[in-house]
Amino acid sequence: MRYIISFLLASTAPALAEVPRVMADLPPVHSLVAQVMGDLGQPELLLDKGANAHSFQMRPSQAAGLQEAGLVVWIGPEMTPWLDRALAGISGARQLRLLQAEATYRQGFGAEEGEAHDHDAGLAEDHAEEEAAAGHDHTGIDPHVWLDPANASAWLGLIAAELSALDPENAATYADNAARAQADLAVLDAEIASLLAPAKSTALVVYHDAYGYFAGHYGLTIAATLAEGDATGPGARHIAEVEALLNAGPACLFSEANHDPKLVTQLAEATGLTAAGLLDPEGAQLDPGAGLYGNLLRALGTTIADCTN
Template identity: 55%
Template sequence: MRYIISFLLTSLAATAPITAPATASAEVPRVVTDIPPVHALVAQVMGDLGSPALLLAKGASEHDFQLRPSQAQALAEAQLVVWIGPELTPWLDRALRGLTTGTSLALLDAPETETRAFSADGAHMEADHDGHDDHGHDGHDHSGTDPHAWLDPDNARHWLPLVAAELSRLDPANAATYAANAKAADARIAALDTRLAAQLAPYSDRPIVAYHDAYGYFSAHYGLKILGSIALGDATAPGAAKLSALTDALAAGQAACLFPEAQHDPALAEQLASGAGLRLGPALDPVGSTLEPGPAAYAALLTALADGMTTCLGAGSGP
């Protein structure tokens, strides 16, 4: 599938316009982004010329998101939508097909993007797989291509010039500014990457278990070892037998730390860590749902992941 797609406008309810940041010029394209890290990258390329709108603001989940009428209006008026792709947000794919006449830049489909399959570093440790399948939420599927590609900073660096090129096509008068902003953002991410690589290097031999399999790109890039993840149903906690099996699997895996996740109740992770004799790490946030949106959010996201992992891994392997 081509990664730039023009969609036909088929329907749009009359709604109040979305509240979006003012731009420096009427010529600056109207841009919508899906998640905070993508928003941060696009915001850096746009710089002082304007600001992209963000669909999943602080606290929102990509798994069960519902578009507000004002956001549907923003999509209909957007000249450019920059998003990860339907692998992460199938609901946005449907919305784009029905609402957007502008250009869609699906980053996972860009030829420059390095993709990987789910669970390349370890197996699911499934607590309630049937509940996960039957709950009916509209989240991404945990098979096939892993959509969390923004957690590899090399991908982020590949995407910056793609965004600059699309903005320049829509706004050629500011092409030089977009290119310069992308180059500056690339340098910042490269420096961040060097710092995080040095921070995480001492822990390459300390296996971890994550709440769900969102960290394959991050762990592969920085040489970390993920033994597996806990695949959970959204509706119910695991029964006693499954809980016991999970605890045994975690204990046998000799992981150093177990990490809960910011968008999920930590109670199960706490119980499993205690039962398996693992150190419980801080809650990780792979999509940036706890961060303030803006140009600095991408660096803040990767820094928070690295800091959270080293906080636990550096403290020792015992509970």
């Protein structure tokens, strides 16, 4: 009789909600989700270390994992079109598209750098056509939105809210983790701002147009980019213009992770400059995990400051 009662009690007890299975597209997004989840669980990163974020192909095991995911956190099809295609075949998958989130500050490619972003003024007008997914043309809205720490801070709260909706029993933990991560990010942001203050008068030449948000947030000037698109190499006239800019000085020339440094090396030799260092805007060469986002921002700030100082 005792066993029957125990069985009845067990069968009528409310089932505890499981921590949702979460998948993220890019290392910086994965890092932010990991900070919010904390010890409750680990999100899964879709993009392999060092892979191209625009043309990645998922493994069958990753595609199967998407079918079971409780939440997919990603920038959007403007950055990872391969994930958009995969999600199109999944009905009912809960998604958090960060680029389209109301709290996200957005701007177009080639937006003016050197001025602080006004996050209180609302979102930038989204009037441009979508990027061409295959070639990732540098027109339309710039999807490298994680490089603005103010966006990342807002996303921590959004991620906590999404996780809380799926797992209300742990809502307080998600909220506490997000608040702690936001506080840590605010401290790091102030440190980087101080570090980069002397760099505001220096022209920065980067490989491709990925740094508008970072430059705008910290008041830096991206004077030129080498590549005119991820699928388009620079022409001779453009290279000559960049070389003239570098000769005019003062300027810093940077290579970039996942891109051939040959052109940067040639320009450095032609102008007598030393290539300032390698920038990694997607964290492609960093170890994934909760600490990656802070390490990514710190590495960008330090590399730029080392040149300008």
